[in-house]
Amino acid sequence: MADPLLFRLRVTYGKTGRLALLSHLEITHALERAVRRAGLPFAVTQGFSPHMRIAFGSALPVGVGGVAEIFDIFLARNVNPADVLDALQSASVEELYPTAAKLISPRAPAASVAFPYSTYEAELSVRVTALAVPRTVTVRRKKKEKELIVADFLADGPTCETTGAGYAVRFTLQAKEDGSLRPDVLINACLAESGLDETALMGLTRVAQTARLVH
Amino acid sequence: MAAQKKALSTALPSVWNKLEPLLRRIERPSRYIDHEWGSVRKSDADFHFCMVYPDTYELGQPNQALRILVNAVNATEGLAAERAFLPAVDLIELMREEGLPLFSVESCAPLSSFDAIGITLPHELAATNVLEVLDLAGIPLHASERAEDDPFVIGGGPCAYNPEPYAPFFDVISVGEGEEATPELLCVIRRMRRAGANRQKILREAAKLTGSYVPSLYRWRCEGEAQERGSWIEPLYEGLPTRIEKRIFEGFAESSAWEPAVVPFTEAVHDRLNVEILRGCARGCRFCQAGMIYRPVRERSADNIVNSVLRGLAETGYDEVSLTSLSSTDHSQIAEILSRLNAALAGTGVRVSIPSQRLDSFGVSMAELVAGQKKGGLTFAPEAGTQRLRDVINKNVTEDDLFGAIDAAFAAGWRRCKLYFMIGLPTETDEDVKGIASLAQRAYDRAWAAAGPEARGSVKVSISCAVFVPKAQTPFQWDGQIGPEEALRRVNLLSHSIKYKAIDVHWHDPKTSFVEAVMSRGGREVAAVVEGAWRRGARFDAWTEHFNEQAWRDASAEQGVDPEACAQTTYDVGYIMPWSHISSGVSQAFLARERKRAEEGVTMPDCTFERCTGCGVCKGDVANMLAAPRGANHG
Known part of the structure; x- marks a missing residue:
């Protein structure tokens, strides 16, 4: 992808609401x-x-939102990132909306691999003080069942907190070269492990993507 | 006494809170959530119209009628339009379990809360879906059962040219082009509702508008009476028209080819900008309903089209534009349009496409103008395998035209070509069927020779055939369809006549074509069959995996309707067909003359290239409108 003649612009956007x-x-x-x-x-x-x-950047499953999602666009001429952001915002719908744009090095790592740590926030309808984490979860890929060890992916959390709006659970997952654990699969497994119904999950959002683990 | 009149309302209720939890449990929820780029919610209106496509979002959202009518209604003061589609089966099942009614996309409002709903009838296999829509919406299936506060249910589209199999389900059926007719009809309903008129009064007023047919105001005659009196319908009141003339949008050619479009999130069937460059086709193929009902021919100008394409791409962000019409390469300025678009779009990665290729070397050179380096397959439609039969159907194309097109295409770098044919056309013999095999094999030989030595291994020719479906308002409306068993025999004869391994044969299921013919030719008695089939579970008939032949058979038996007679009987041209009270402007006398010419193998020219053929459409201000003379630079 490195082409010294092109300008590489990294855009941060939100995937929110419905x-x-x-x-x-x-x-x-x-x-x-x-x-x-x-x-x-x-x-x-x-x-x-x-x-x-x-x-x-790395994909989110259907139903999972994000407040700091990323894409890189390669431009044939230099532009003022603020102007690009303006133009993009006026061409976007409210819930898929660019919030920042900056020029980055054409040689910087790809957005999909630069930030292996994803922090998620789950919004719950019931108050939980601690969420039980199963040792493994079973996932199905192309009709094959596979057992994933949660500790291989779960880098931090889950921590429960009471927010102004309700009850939230935060956790950080690390993407591995040979695969990832889906945040919705994990949270549903944790809810089941804790004896809670899936309907307790009101929403799930990726709140940060980082290069290193941040507590 | 009279039921409470419905008051006009400014706000619609929303069922989003009930829908949202269901969206986690179904496939591709993005079809149901609105918020697409270009979606409009008009707030300053007290009359709400919902335009429904009776199939799923990915099929319906790209539909031109839906887009045109939503825009036209929203452009009218006091009227607001929204969209609705039939959900996929997974969501339909959940909605029934949860008691959630069918909703509009924009406001997520129950369809029953609208003042009027419009359902487009795009093809003959959508009838059971119309009932699915009404039932899921909680709107009584029959116009006669609707109360004062139920929405007016309006139908339209190609199937309105034989409205009878749908008659009991619609309050009004709108025949012809809806750009002006739909807002006018809605304004009548709005004005009269405001004045406190009841449903019956409003319908009688609606029936006075050109192109609007109110089936409940007419008695359906029996066959003998219809033949004797020259019409199947008898007005129940004085002052009703006995002939429904289609509406024509006379401002088409001058109107902008760009109009606001919704850009779907989910991948739709035609996921691109569609720009309608001309309307109507006068080639005169005798089996073709579109070629009869969309006359006269009206072209938008090259300037209009080029500007509209560029504006549309800028406003939607699409990376593909299709120049749509029944025969886009017949546009008098097509070469200029394509050259200008190529120049304007160079380096943007935007593809320009034309939906079908005219069957000659000019058609191929136009396809080449827009193909760039990527040359997939080309599609040609000779329709019949012998010159005799092509003359019968007035497909004014010779073998030399086809071979010229093939030579040009394969020399230019195309490697695949698909040939469309019909099986069971009037007068067809086994020689004509074998002729398809012979024509395809010789086409393959030409392709092989033109492709050059290094490309010959990848040359592919495929044949796609469908069973002829007699269509209302065409010269072949009197001709019966061949039975499904006979269709299969002819397809087998074709398959066995092909000696080349590189030629594939595909065919459409003759059983669905049979239902199409029943719906295409049936009278009002067929409506009860539609309802019976739907009650037995038939819906999504156009989807191979959902088509339920037995439901249709059982419903026919129950209603005492002989579907074979309906689809397969051939009548004399003097026979009054069940849609004779609907006029596309093409006269029944012209259709009868054309049917006789077919028998004699006499062809007729295209009036946009040569002389008038006397079809009867042009009168008063209605005439062909070409942007430039045709045939000067091609033809």
Whole structure:
């Protein structure tokens, strides 16, 4: 991806409200269209079927929101990031909304691998003081069942807190090279382990993505 | 005494709080959540209209009628329009369990809370879905059972040209183009509701509008009486029209080809900007309903189209635009339009597409203008395998046209080509069926020769065939369909006649084509069959995995309707068909003349290239409107 002739702009955006229900593929299409509507001077790949040079951060499952999601867009000429942000905001819907834009090095690691730690906040309808964490969770991928050891992924938490709005649980997951544990799968497993119903989960949001573990 | 009149309201209720928890349990929730780019919620209106596509969001959202009518209604003072679709089966089941009614996308309001709902009838296999929509919405299925505060249910679209199989389910069926007719009809309902008129009075007033058919105001005659009197319908009151003339949007050519569009989150069937560049087609293929009902031919100008495409791309962010119409390469300025778009869109990664290729080398050179480096497959529709039968159907295309197109396409770098044919066209013999095999094999030989030595291994030709469905308002409306068993025999004959391994044959299920023919040709008695089939579980009939033939068979038996007779009987051109009271502007006399010419193998020209053929559409201000003379640079 490193092309010294291109300018690489990192955009932070929120996937919130009911648009948390979008899939990663739907998010990528929607963002590409916002970039086109914003009239940005995006670079286009050479070759058989030319397309926009854009790269997305790690995916969120359907139903999980994010307040600091990331994509990188490669531009053919230098632009003022503040102007880009303005243009993108006016081309975006409220719940899929860019909040920051900055130029970064074309050689910086890809957004999808630069931030292996994701911190999530689960909103619960019932008060819990401590959430039990199962040792393993069973996930199904392409009809194959696989058992994941939670400790391999769970870097921090879950910590329970009472917020102004209700009850929240925070935890941090680390993405591994050979796979990840989905935050919704983990929280539902924890709820079950704690004898709570899945309906107690009101919402799940990625609140931060970081390069290193931050307590 | 009279039931309470419904008061006009400014706000719609929302069922979002009930829907939201269900969205976690179903596939692709993004179809039901609104908030797409371009979605409009008009607040300053006291009359609410919901436009419904009777199938799922991904099929319905790209539909042109839905977009046009929502825009037209929203552009009218006092009226607001929203969209609704039939949910996928997983959500329908949950909604029934939870007692959640069908809702609009924008306000998430129950359909029953709207003043009027419009349901487009895009093809013959959507009828059971219309009932699914009404039932899920909690709106009585029959117009006759609706109370004063139920919404007015309005139908329209291609199937309105034979409205009878849908008649009991609709208060009004709108025939023809809706740009002006739909807001006008809604304004009548709004004005009269304000004045306190009851439903019956409003319907009688609506029936006076050109193009609006109110089935409940007419008695349905028996066959003998209909043939003797020259019409199947008899007005119940004085002053009702006995012939419903379709509406034409006369401002089409001048109107902007860009109009606001909703950009879906989920992947839709035609996930791109659609720009309608011309309306109508006068090629005169005798089986083709679209070619009859959308006349006259009206072209938007090159300037209008180019500006609209660029504006539409900028406003939607799409990376593909399709120049839509029944025959886009017939546009008199198509070469100029494509060249200008190519120049304007260079380096943006935007693709321009044309929905179908005209069957000659000009068509291929137009396809080449927009193909860039990526050349997938080309699709051509010779429709019949022999020149004799192509003359019968007035497909004015010769073998040389096809081979010229193939030579040009494979020399230009295409490697795959799909050929569309129909099985069971009137007068078809086994020789015509074998002719399809012969034509395809010779097309393959030409493709192989034109492709050049290094590409020959990848040359592919495929045949796709569908069973002929006789359509209302066409010269072949009197012709019966062949039975499903006979259709399969002919398809087998075709398959066995093909000696080349590189040619694949695909065909549509003749059983669904049979139901299409019943719906296409049936009278009002077929409505009870639709309802019976739906009660037996038929819905999503156009989806192979949902099609339930037995439900249709059992419902026909119960109602004493002979579906074979309905689909397969061939009549003399003097026979009054069940839609003779609906007029597309093309006269029944012209259709009858065309049917006779078909028998004689006499072809007729396209009036936009040559002389008038006397179809009867042009009168008064209604005439073909071309942006430039056709045939000057091609044809």
